[in-house]
Amino acid sequence: MFDPTSIATDQPLLVADNLAKSYGRLPACRGVSFKLYPGEVLAIVGESGSGKSTLLQMLSTQLQPSAGRVSYRMRDGVLRDLAALGEAERRFLFRTDWGFVHQDPAMGLRMAVSAGANVGERLMAVGWNNYGKIRDTASTWLQRVEIGLDRIDDAPRTYSGGMRQRLQIARNLVTSPRLVFMDEPTGGLDVSVQARLLDLLRGLVTELGLAVVIVTHDLAVARLLSHRVMVMQGGRVIETGLTDQVLDDPREPYTQLLVSSILPA
């Protein structure tokens, strides 16, 4: 089994190198470089259309960059250029060492399949062949995300919005990924439901030592979850730093505007 202590935390897990993406003449994202370390939570913030999702999709190999490169330190400790991975390797990475939590749960869940099978699917995909063990593991994860075991055989289409997001999280975490991507995971939820989800996420991220890249336009989410923040505007990263530092004492006028308008209190 993978031993998380075997990879030194002073070596980056994910490296973005001068990433760019254009849609025709529109530069949706340009010149983005950063390093993400094991256990680190990075929030990407910025107004609508600033390129957050585009960047996240490039980082997670769902979108091919127009320029630049993304590298990832595999479980064997070797940093690999993701563009050079074969499709099978990439898909394997995606359902083992990575997670992706979508804003729209229908994109991250099988809505017509029971919660237990939604969580168990990754295990079955990596060859688990014992029903009892799959179900036990799924049960454990449902409990960890505060879903009652009486709902294990219900399909997520019968779940509330908050439950669906928690199920997505369980489905992703069951294979002990080291890196989880999230695109507006709390978007569209009621404030009280959001708060509970954020609380849960914060607990799991700390407990499991997960590295996370989370896209949000809600600075409160960034403040609560992230260690570092990257502020995007017009496809560029205009400011980056420790979360408290950037949000409490923004240097860029745009960030100041963002902070003051969204966090009026």
Added chain:
Amino acid sequence: MNAPSYNFAYLDEQTKRMIRRAILKAIAIPGYQVPFASREMPMPYGWGTGGVQVTAAILGPSDVLKVIDQGSDDTTNAISIRKFFAKTAGVATTTRTDEASVIQTRHRIPEAPLHEGQVLVYQVPIPEPLRFLEPRETETRRMHALAEYGLMHVKLYEDIAKFGHIATAYAYPVKVAGRYVMDPSPTPKFDNPKMDNCPALQLFGAGREKRIYAVPPYTEVVSLDFEDHPFTRYRQNAPCALCGAEDSYLDEIVTDDKGGRMFVCSDTDYCETRRAEGHFGSANAPETERADV
């Protein structure tokens, strides 16, 4: 006699060559679904036009054809297809499994063991075993290409979660030659073990979906399962009321309007052959035995 107004076995030679190429490719890659340019046949899709096209492509003048539907040689569907080829190819037909060189089937594999040199042609309505959970064709193709078959177990998991056991009774998924997962067409899972290491060539034709796939002779065919919920064969727990067979797949037949029913072999040739050999069941026991009852 009038000269036949169709080509041998109805399809033109070019079409048959195209289908044969698909069949050869299918044999070369056991369990892999090969696309082919399915033709209109003078019968509706529900009648197994995929199987009919495969049969048409492989028949030769010296072949002996058997056609079964749900195990029976006598349903309208089976009779029509048999007549179709008797007329368009002039081939001999039979109801005897052991005498046939080509057997076209819908929903069953004969009980009598198949032998080398025979070809079993299945009529397939839906060739894609992953469709149940993944409707996107691009995605299922990728899953086959990368042998990502976790989803197949998701389906079995759902069965156990809902019913306490793997309730899939027909079209039970199999893995062929350790590589491709395949839908065996809507045969009962009772028949699955017969596909494994079978001396006969098994060909599958899906007309509407334009796919052909194959299991070459003596190929490993394994039914998917969980180690704590292993694959089990299912058969009604009764002997055949006509021939007394305890090893054959049974159909339930309603005998009167007062709830009377009996179980008989679904494979009519198997049942008749056994009766001709002197076997009998509860419904046709000789007088002496009946007196004891």
